Structures are given as C-alpha cells and as structure tokens.
Amino acid sequence: MYGTVRHEIRIQRPAADVWALAGDAERLCEWFPGIVSSAVDGTLRTIVTASGIPMPEEIMACDNTQRRFQYRLTMPVFKHHRGTIDVIDLHDDTTLVVYSTEADPRAMALVIGGGTAGALRELKRQMELTTEGAL
Amino acid sequence: MGRKILFITTDQQRYDTLGCNGGTIARTPVVDALAAQGVRYERLHPQSVVCMPSRSTMITGQHVSTHGVWMNGVPLPADAPSVAEVLHDAGYRTAIIGKPHFEPFLDPFARFAENTFAGNGTFGPHRGFEHFESATHGAAGPLHYARWLFATHPEAVGMYYPVLDGSLEVNAMGGGDTGAPQAWVNNIPKEWYHTDWVADRTISWLDSLAADDDWFCWMSFPDPHHPWDPPASEVGRIDWRDVPLPAGYIEDTTERERVLDSKPKHWRAWYDGRVVSNYEAPLTWVPATLTADQIRETTALNAVECELIDEAIGRVLQHLRAKGCEDDVDIVFTTDHGELGGDFGLLFKGPYHVDGLMRLPLIWRPAPSSRVGVASGTTVTRPVGHLDLAPTFCTIAGVEIPHWMEGKPLPIDDTDADARGFERVLTEWDSELFGVGVHLRTITRDGFVCTAYLPGSAHDGTEGELYDLNDDPLQRVNRWDDPALAALRGDLIADLWDHQPPMQLPLRGVEAPV
Numbered sequence: 001m002y003g004t005v006r007h008e009i010r011i012q013r014p015a016a017d018v019w020a021l022a023g024d025a026e027r028l029c030e031w032f033p034g035i036v037s038s039a040v041d042g043t044l045r046t047i048v049t050a051s052g053i054p055m056p057e058e059i060m061a062c063d064n065t066q067r068r069f070q071y072r073l074t075m076p077v078f079k080h081h082r083g084t085i086d087v088i089d090l091h092d093d094t095t096l097v098v099y100s101t102e103a104d105p106r107a108m109a110l111v112i113g114g115g116t117a118g119a120l121r122e123l124k125r126q127m128e129l130t131t132e133g134a135l
Numbered sequence: 136m137g138r139k140i141l142f143i144t145t146d147q148q149r150y151d152t153l154g155c156n157g158g159t160i161a162r163t164p165v166v167d168a169l170a171a172q173g174v175r176y177e178r179l180h181p182q183s184v185v186c187m188p189s190r191s192t193m194i195t196g197q198h199v200s201t202h203g204v205w206m207n208g209v210p211l212p213a214d215a216p217s218v219a220e221v222l223h224d225a226g227y228r229t230a231i232i233g234k235p236h237f238e239p240f241l242d243p244f245a246r247f248a249e250n251t252f253a254g255n256g257t258f259g260p261h262r263g264f265e266h267f268e269s270a271t272h273g274a275a276g277p278l279h280y281a282r283w284l285f286a287t288h289p290e291a292v293g294m295y296y297p298v299l300d301g302s303l304e305v306n307a308m309g310g311g312d313t314g315a316p317q318a319w320v321n322n323i324p325k326e327w328y329h330t331d332w333v334a335d336r337t338i339s340w341l342d343s344l345a346a347d348d349d350w351f352c353w354m355s356f357p358d359p360h361h362p363w364d365p366p367a368s369e370v371g372r373i374d375w376r377d378v379p380l381p382a383g384y385i386e387d388t389t390e391r392e393r394v395l396d397s398k399p400k401h402w403r404a405w406y407d408g409r410v411v412s413n414y415e416a417p418l419t420w421v422p423a424t425l426t427a428d429q430i431r432e433t434t435a436l437n438a439v440e441c442e443l444i445d446e447a448i449g450r451v452l453q454h455l456r457a458k459g460c461e462d463d464v465d466i467v468f469t470t471d472h473g474e475l476g477g478d479f480g481l482l483f484k485g486p487y488h489v490d491g492l493m494r495l496p497l498i499w500r501p502a503p504s505s506r507v508g509v510a511s512g513t514t515v516t517r518p519v520g521h522l523d524l525a526p527t528f529c530t531i532a533g534v535e536i537p538h539w540m541e542g543k544p545l546p547i548d549d550t551d552a553d554a555r556g557f558e559r560v561l562t563e564w565d566s567e568l569f570g571v572g573v574h575l576r577t578i579t580r581d582g583f584v585c586t587a588y589l590p591g592s593a594h595d596g597t598e599g600e601l602y603d604l605n606d607d608p609l610q611r612v613n614r615w616d617d618p619a620l621a622a623l624r625g626d627l628i629a630d631l632w633d634h635q636p637p638m639q640l641p642l643r644g645v646e647a648p649v
Contacts, residue, residue, distance in 0.1 A: 001302070001418070003569050007644065034244020050245035051254070051277060077301070105302030106569055107241070107414075107648045110208065114646030115244045 002080065003106025005113030008098040009120040013127040015089035018097060019067045022087055022123060025059055031126055032119040045071065073112070080104040083112070097123060138502045138531050139464045140222075140351045141451070142524075144193070145444055146186065146234055146272075147360035147484065148470035150494040151381075152441045160378055161438035165449040166468055166498060171512050173466075173500030174547055178518045180560040180579055181472045184484055184492040185415055186236045187211070187649075188563075189471040189521060194218055194237065194262065196525030196540030198561065200638040204237075205565045207414065208645040210247060211237040213262070216539045218525035220263025222351045225534045230266035230340050233333040233355030237262065239647030240276060241303065246646075253279040264353075268336050270329045272298055272357045273364075279336075280329050294323045296362035303648065305483075307417035311363075311436065312375065315429035316420050316482065318436055319364035328366050329357050330440070334447035338454045346460070351528065354451065356444050359474075361483065363436035365443060372442060375435035380427055383478030383491060383609050391480050397613045399588055399598040401573060402487065406480060410593065412573045413566050414648045416483040423480070430477035437476070465505070465531045467524065468498040478609075486564045486573040488586045488600065489610045493562055493579070499527070499545060509547045517552035518560035518579050519545055541636070561635055567645070578631035584610065585627040601627070 011018055021027055025045050028038040034050045045057045060082070061070040067087035072078075081103045088096040099116040103109035150156050154163045155170040156177075182192040183199050191197075191204040191211045196218060204211050215237075223229045238247035245251050248261050249269060254277055259267030270280030273295035285292055296319035300306040311318030325331060337354045344350055358365075385391035395403045404410040408421030448468075455461040473492040475481040484492050497519070501507040522542035529536045530544040546552035559580040566573050574589035582604045590596035599615040601624055606612075614620050 001569075032244075034246045049243050051243055051250075053243050077303075105304065107299075107303035110645060110648045111241050111243060111303070114208070114239065114644070115246065117644045117646060118244075118246055 001106045002102065002104045003109030004100065004102045005109045005116070006098060006100045007113065007117045007120055008096060009124050010090070011095045011097060011124045011127050012093075013095060014093050015067060015087050015095040018095045018123070018127055019064070019087045021127070022085055022097060023062060023064065023067060023069050025062065025069070025071075031123045032115065033122055034115055034118070077105075078103060078108060081108065081112070083116070137227075137349045137533055138505050139349055139460065140227075140528055140531055141455075141464050141466045142351065142353045142528070143356070143448060143466065143468045144233075144353065145356045145358060145441075145470040147472060147474045148441065148496060149473045149476055149491060150496050152359070152438065153496050155498070156496055160373060160434065161441035161445070163441060163445040165445045165452065166496075169466055169468060169500040170498045172503075173498060173511070174509055174513045174515055174545070176497035176499075176515045176519055176545070178516060178560070178579070179469065179495045179497035179520065180493045180518060180562050181495060181521050182562055184472040184488070184562065184564065185413075186471055187239075190236050191215070192521045193471070193524050196522050196537075196542050198522060198541055198636050199563045199565075200636045201541060203639040203643050205563075205638065205642060206567070206645060207649045208239050208647045209643050210239055210646055213248060215262075216537065217263040218528050218540075219351060219353070221529060221534055221537060222532055223263045223265060225532055226349060227532060228344055228348045228350040229264045229352075230268070230337075230350070231264045231353040231355060232266070232268045232336045232340060233270050233329075233353075234272075234357045235267070235269055235355065236271070240271060240649055241647040242277070245277070250277045253277055253282045266340055268340070270333060270357055272329070272360055272362065280332050283332070284327060288327050291323045291327050294321050295319075296321065296364040298362055304418040305414065305416060306362075307420035309429075311432050313426065313429045313432045315363075315425075315433045316417055317362040317364075318429070318432055319362055320367050320370070321364040322367050325366040325368055325443070328443070330443045330447050333357075334450050337451050341451075341454065341458070346458075349532070351532070354448075356447070358444055359437045359440035361474075363433050363440065365436060365439045369439050369443060370436065373435040373438050375428070375432040378431040378435045378438075380430060381434065381477045383476070384427070384430055384480065385611075386427065394611050395479060398600060399594060401593045402479070404593065405485065410571065412568070412571050412593065413485045414568060416485055422482065425477070425480055425482060430482075433482065434476060437474070462503040465502045466498075466500040467527070468496065469521070469524070470495050471521075486566065486575055488562055488564065488575055488577040488584065489602075490608070493577075493584075501531075505531075507547065513548050515546055515549055515552055517546065517549055517557040519552075519557055520560040559630060559634065561631065563635075565638075576631055576635055578627050578634075580627060580630060583623065583627060585624060585631065587628055587631060599624075
C-alpha cells in the first residue's frame with residue numbers, strides 16, 4: 001500500500017543559497033541528521049545511515065532551473081519510492097523548501113519522512129546561521 | 136535515607152488479568168499479595184490507550200495535550216520534563232530497565248537516543264535515568280535486549296514472532312493452534328525470554344547500589360503486549376480449550392454487529408476490515424474473521440505472559456528481601472494501556488475508549504517502614520489517572536511536586552480521594568495516518584464514560600458514546616442520543632472541556648509509524 005508524507009519549512013535565505021546546499025547530491029550528509037555519508041557516482045548515490053545501513057539511490061532529476069531534486073531508494077524493501085526536494089523562491093529573500101516522500105510499503109514513507117522532517121530543521125538551522133555566502 | 140521506589144509497568148495488560156481484580160485465568164499471587172498489603176485501584180484510566188503518549192504521561196505527569204506526544208511515532212522531546220530527573224536531582228539513583236518507548240522505535244537514521252545506547256555499548260544517561268537499559272517485544276531492533284540475545288544466544292533470535300511483516304505493518308500472520316493473529320510457538324528458553332531478562336537486569340542494577348542509596352527503578356516489562364509468543368515450555372500452564380470466553384465477547388454474530396452498529400461508525404468499519412484507522416492493529420487482518428477459539432487461545436497465551444511477569448516480579452522482590460531492604464521500598468504496579476482481548480469481537484487496540492483499553496490495573500504497596508496510614512487491602516473506587524503517578528513518586532521521595540505536573544498524588548482510600556477532588560479522569564485519542572484522522576476526548580465521572588468525537592475523516596463531530604458503567608458495565612448500550620440522559624451528557628461534556636487542556640500547537644510531527 002502506498003503512503004505519502006510531505007514536510008515543508010520556510011528559510012530566511014534566498015533560494016539560490018538554499019539550493020546550493022540542498023541541490024548538491026553529495027552534500028546530503030551535511031544536513032540530513034542520521035546520514036553519515038553520501039557518495040555520488042553518476043546517477044547513483046549511496047547513503048549510509050547512522051545505524052550503519054547502506055542505502056543505494058538513483059538520482060532521477062537535479063533541475064537547477066526549477067530547483068528540484070528527485071531520487072529513489074532502490075533497496076528491495078521498497079516496491080516504490082520517490083523523494084522530492086523542491087526549493088521555492090518566495091521572492092522576498094526567503095525560501096520555502098518542500099521535502100516529499102512517496103513509498104510503497106506505506107510505513108516506509110513515515111520512516112523516511114520522519115528523517116526528512118529533521119533534515120529540513122537542520123537545513124534551516126544551517127542556512128540561517130550565516131547570511132553570507134559562506135556555505 | 137528516604138523511601139526507595141520500584142515502579143513496575145507492563146504493556147497492554149487488561150484490568151481483569153490479575154487475580155486481585157477478579158481474574159480467573161492467570162495466577163498472579165505476587166501482585167495479588169502487594170494489593171493485599173497496600174492499595175488497589177479499581178478505576179485507573181490512561182490518558183492515552185497507546186504506548187508512546189501513555190508512557191509520556193507517566194514520566195511527565197502531564198495530559199497528552201500538554202506533553203504533545205499525541206500519537207505513536209511522535210517523539211517526546213529529549214528535554215521534556217521527567218519525574219526521573221526530579222528524583223535524580225534530589226539525590227535518587229535512577230534507572231529504567233525494559234521497554235521505554237518515549238521515542239520512535241523504527242529509526243534507521245538512529246536519530247533518537249533510546250535507539251543508540253545499546254549500539255554504543257552505553258546505558259544512558261537519558262531523561263533523568265542514570266541507567267537506561269532497553270528491551271521491546273522481541274529480538275529485533277537496536278535495544279539492549281536484542282543486542283544481548285544476538286551476542287549470547289544468536290540461535291534464539293529467529294524464534295520470536297515477527298511483530299512487523301515485510302511491509303513494516305503490524306503482522307497479521309496467524310499461528311498457534313487456531314491461527315490467531317500474532318499467536319506463535321516460541322521455542323526460546325524461558326531464561327532467555329525478555330521477561331526474565333528485565334528482572335535479571337533489574338536485580339543486577341539493584342546490586343550495583345550502596346545500601347543507603349535512595350533509588351527509583353522503573354522496571355518495564357514488554358509483555359503481555361502482542362505478539363502472544365511466550366516460551367513454548369510455559370504454554371502448557373493453561374490449556375486454551377479450557378479458557379472461558381471474555382464477558383465482553385458477544386457470541387451471537389447478529390447481536391455483536393448490532394452493538395457495533397450502535398457505536399460511531401469506525402467501530403464497524405474496522406470490524407468489517409474496511410478501515411484500519413491506526414497503525415497498532417494489523418492492516419490486513421479483518422476482526423470479523425476472529426473465532427471464539429482464537430480468542431480463547433490468545434487469552435490463554437496472554438495469561439501465560441502475565442504469570443511469567445508475576446513470577447519475575449517475585450524474583451526481584453525476593454532479592455530485595457534478601458538484601459534486607461524490601462520494607463523500605465514503595466512498589467507501584469500498573470500498565471500503559473489495555474487490550475481489547477475479544478471484547479466486541481476485537482483484538483489489539485485503537486480509538487475505542489471502552490474498559491478493555493481504559494480500565495487498567497494499579498497497585499500501590501507503600502513501604503512498610505514508612506508508616507503511611509494505609510490499611511492493608513484498601514480499595515480505591517474513585518477515578519485516577521496515569522498523570523497522578525509522577526506526583527505520587529515525588530511525594531514518596533519527599534520532593535516538592537513541580538508546577539508542570541498536572542496530576543495529584545494518588546489517594547490512599549476513597550475518603551482521601553473525595554477530600555482531594557478525584558472526581559474525573561480524562562483520556563485523549565488523536566491519530567492522523569495516511570489520510571485517516573480520528574480524534575476523541577473522553578471523560579469518566581460519576582460512573583459514566585462519555586466520549587466526544589471531534590471532526591475527522593470518519594466523523595463529523597456530532598458523534599459520541601455514553602455508557603452507564605453501573606447498569607451497563609460491558610458498555611454495550613450507547614446512550615449518547617438517549618433523551619433521558621441529554622442533561623447528563625451536556626454536563627459531562629461541559630466538565631470535559633472545562634478540564635481538558637488545549638493541545639499544544641503546532642502539533643509535533645509524526646516521525647515514524649511507531
């Protein structure tokens with residue numbers, strides 16, 4: 001059975017700055033609590049969780065124009081998975097970031113989606129820590 | 136030196152599973168003896184009928200709306216108020232051994248401290264517990280018991296019932312003799328089973344203390360929560376074929392379905408397998424298929440688990456006796472919520488505020504050396520709640536009750552209860568899971584249980600339940616729409632909203648299914 005989870009957060013930082021971090025596939029481990037490494041090889045990304053679980057992923061889209069990043073976890077436990085990060089310019093030097101998770105089985109949407117909620121909080125914390133382009 | 140506190144909890148144990156509460160299936164002489172020496176409460180209700188919110192109430196002394204763990208999967212913040220922290224700050228040695236579940240269990244990112252200690256080879260500290268040693272309903276996951284079993288008896292790991300199926304849903308797979316869901320033959324030796332492990336580890340921690348230490352030990356057994364998979368060597372204690380059907384089970388199908396139809400519609404929808412509104416029941420199991428023999432068998436297996444817990448408690452008490460300190464120990468025994476156990480043809484739990492899930496065992500045996508004015512074998516009939524536990528522990532320890540606790544120290548008899556205003560107890564349910572939302576608010580007062588339904592995916596907010604516990608102890612006659620009780624219903628609802636704290640907003644996120 002299919003499940004969907006969506007989390008969003010507003011960040012006091014221009015969209016281009018947020019996208020520079022959130023749209024960089026290799027830097028996921030910098031802002032997703034519980035992911036200790038994220039290595040990219042072409043369209044394949046392998047993340048390793050803090051509990052030691054390696055999770056292979058396929059990068060499906062990294063659209064610098066729309067500022068959309070999409071990937072899917074390819075572990076056998078998933079009949080379907082799609083993660084989508086949308087970085088939306090609110091045209092007031094702030095940004096809305098939406099992190100959506102679709103999964104079958106549905107419980108995995110909650111398990112992964114719970115992590116994405118924490119990731120958005122960490123992304124906001126890091127982005128608002130400095131208003132300069134130091135990231 | 137003050138009074139020591141042994142706080143014993145089980146998980147999902149019905150009121151009627153104890154001999155002292157009238158139970159006839161499980162033999163529970165140890166807890167029965169505690170009741171005979173102390174106070175037995177006949178109307179303890181939880182503030183939530185699922186684990187995480189209920190346990191969060193125990194540790195904070197707060198209503199669910201206040202601590203904000205509004206459904207399973209919502210973590211209690213690591214810095215949330217904790218009675219263990221209060222006691223530790225007052226000089227108590229503190230431990231929790233067994234099932235904590237203040238934080239989600241399904242945690243591949245290891246974001247929650249509960250799930251990290253065992254892997255790190257550490258034991259806290261966390262939430263005011265200087266020693267945090269964890270277990271859950273089997274051998275899976277990152278907790279101390281699972282690690283211990285894997286390291287010492289790896290051949291036993293696969294003997295437990297798989298609580299979750301391959302889709303991470305609560306497993307509907309049947310077993311035992313009758314094919315009952317979550318019934319299972321577990322060939323694990325009794326000595327390796329988690330009930331004995333919890334008692335063993337408790338004894339070990341108690342042995343680490345100095346004789347003059349004051350201590351608060353929360354011994355938290357994962358049973359008799361499903362799966363019903365006690366060690367196979369013990370199953371023969373109770374032949375399920377001899378087990379009577381529970382009084383709450385309606386054998387006649389037509390009558391059973393008529394009673395279900397008189398309740399708000401999610402009752403019948405679940406029974407028919409059309410809607411599973413919460414994660415805590417198997418997604419693919421249809422309660423209407425539950426047979427009388429399956430109820431007998433799960434009841435028997437549940438009773439075996441209750442007996443094992445009773446014996447494990449007995450071992451810990453014997454150890455305290457041998458150490459010469461049992462008379463200095465206050466012992467509180469309860470559970471986090473109940474089990475439908477065949478009532479209305481249902482098993483497991485969910486948004487159903489009836490006695491199977493809400494009426495819980497509670498025993499308080501004050502330390503004999505404390506000379507608290509408790510007559511042996513006292514019974515309190517007035518309603519009390521889990522939120523009264525934390526203030527009780529503070530009182531036992533001689534510590535001022537923090538302002539953030541919302542309960543009151545437990546009454547020692549009905550006279551005390553009346554003098555201190557134990558009139559009502561409130562229970563909440565909120566769940567939002569994959570498009571299905573259910574929201575209940577319940578008050579129990581003056582022998583009535585009254586539940587208001589808030590708008591949700593299956594309810595428009597006008598529904599409700601009202602039961603007269605004196606005339607209808609099995610809650611079969613829903614009098615919500617009875618004109619003769621309209622004034623009473625209005626009074627109860629007004630009283631409910633006068634005392635129900637507002638939900639903390641914004642709601643904290645659901646970070647896992649459980």
